Amino acid sequence: MGARARPGPHDDGAASSRPPRRSLAALLVLALLALGACDREVDLEPPRPDDVAVGRDDSGAQRVLDRFVGALAQGDEDAVLATAAPDARSLLGAVATNAQALRLDKLSLRYVDDVAVTGAERDRWGRAAWAATVELRFGLRGLDQRAARVDTRVLLVPAGGEVRIAGFGGAGADRTPLWLTGPTTVVRTPRTLVEVAGDTAGRYPGLVTRAVTQVRRTLPGWDGPLVVEVPRDQAALEAAVSAPEGEYDAIAAVTTTVDGSTRRGAPVRVYVNPGVFGDLRPQGAQVVMSHEAAHVATGASFTSVPTWLLEGFADAVALRDAGVPVQTAAAQVLERIRSDGLPDGLPSREDLDPRASDLGATYEEAWLACRFVADEFGQAALVRLYDAVSAGTPVRRAFVDQLGVTQAEFVSRWRADLASLAGVAR
Incomplete structure (x- = not known):
């Protein structure tokens, strides 16, 4: 029963009469656990780190994601709300409204793996809350040639005997599209689209219209599409484009693909940094928007x-x-x-x-x-x-x-x- 120790300078290589100290300690722990289990007839589980969900249900997660996608595709807000955690109905209702206004296309969500849950999320949603990385595919009908594919994060909770959606994004998310973050205002023309966080589009639609006209003076063969997104703040911008914190402190706007791809045909967006852009006077704001539109027109992302x-x-x-x-x-x-x-x-x-x-x-x-x-x-x-x-x-x-x-x-x-x-x- 004894463990064989590695021979040392004064060891003749014979089997030791007692196991090494660490092995003996392990045997004692195992013996005590075994006795406790037999006496109480309970199943013992290894301890879980604080950030690992006790309510994890992979198959249930995929089922609720499928229901959510199907409801969005059908424009059925009631069915969308049926996938929401009790305190997340307002958020998912906004997401449903955004999806209809954007005319989302090629939409899918695929469960990939579970990820850590923050202490703040545990405090709000309970110890059974858990989070998952999901592969999200989506495009804008009539504007995107093909779907973007991003990894994002979904917060999940058990409710009513099934898994429900509590939120999107947060710590560990690769990219969090604007339409998943809360209410937005969408203004669309046949070849342009502006999505602004909040309940008003402000001056952005006019800037976008004039930007297209300005670019066509130099590049008359271009007629869009031009899609501009205005998150609520710089943190939301960084979450949308997977940028390190502070990278865009001095940048008013940036043009890039939705998923970071450099493959031609990938959906391209102009992302506005509202804190910097908001300080610009009308002429400066127009120059910035026309500058970004020129990047879109020339395929600068590729x-x-x-x-x-x-x-x-x-x-x-x-x-x-x-x-x-x-x-x-x-x-x-x-x-x-x-x-x-x-x-x-x-x-x-x-x-x-x-x-x-x-x-x-x-x-x-x-x-x-x-x-x-x-x-x-x-x-x-x-x-x-x-x-x-x-x-x-x-x-x-x-x-x-x-x-x-x-x-x-x-x-x-x-x-x-x-x-x-x-x-x-x-």
Whole structure:
């Protein structure tokens, strides 16, 4: 019965007459557990961590998810509410309304695995509450070519002998679409859609309509679709796009795919950061919205265009004939040039990272590069340059093919233009 210990320096290799201390302790615990179980005739379970649900029911979870999806697809709000936990009826009622307004299509929810429940969720929903990661597929009828696929989080509770839905998102969720978070206002046209958290769409529909018109002045072949989402705050934005906390502190809006995919045809959205965007005056807000619409129009989410060209081109589209003097639109970078001197070259990817310092000035610098292309070589040449690079032509070759100059020659002439605008010696 004794365990054999590994021979040590003074061990002759014979079997020990007693087990090692840790083995003896384990045997004593097992013996005591066995006696307790036999005497009381109870089943013993290993202890559970605090964040593991005691009410977990995988098959019940999938059943309620299927019922929820079916009810949304049929537009049956009563059936949606029948899947809700007692205190979650208001939320699921809002989700049902959102789904109808958005005209959700290709909808499915597939249970993947259970995930941790927070202490706050336990306090509100009870110890039997549990959470699951689910694969969510959905699209917008008439606007999305194919469904997005995201992993999100669903909070579940047992109620009335079955599993009910208590909420969506929260700690551990990969992405939480806006339509699952609460009441939203949806304004839709044949080729645009605006979804805003809360009970009013505010100024956003007008901004979107004008953005489409502005982009079509440079890219007349584009007619949408353009879908814009405005979460209630930056935290909800970060949850929608799976961004680290604080990454978009200085960003008014971002264009990306719903599921993070770079495959062409994936649904694309403009996500607005309401805290930053809300501080913009009307003209600035319009420039930002037109800038993001230009990203959508050029398929920026699916290309590897250098960041200076990607962002500078979008600003060139947004600011074209917008009536903003260059000394105003480029005030930050011109002041930087006056204090720090001319840039040595075009802005790098790192210079234009959302967390980079002096980001506003660097965006203006990228715009001035594209503005110089349009001024010196023509608006059509700027579009050709962008299209060539987007199609895979190396930037240095595209300069020669589309503009007839080398990149070094372009940078030299552009720096001279910057010096003139800033009123400094080259």
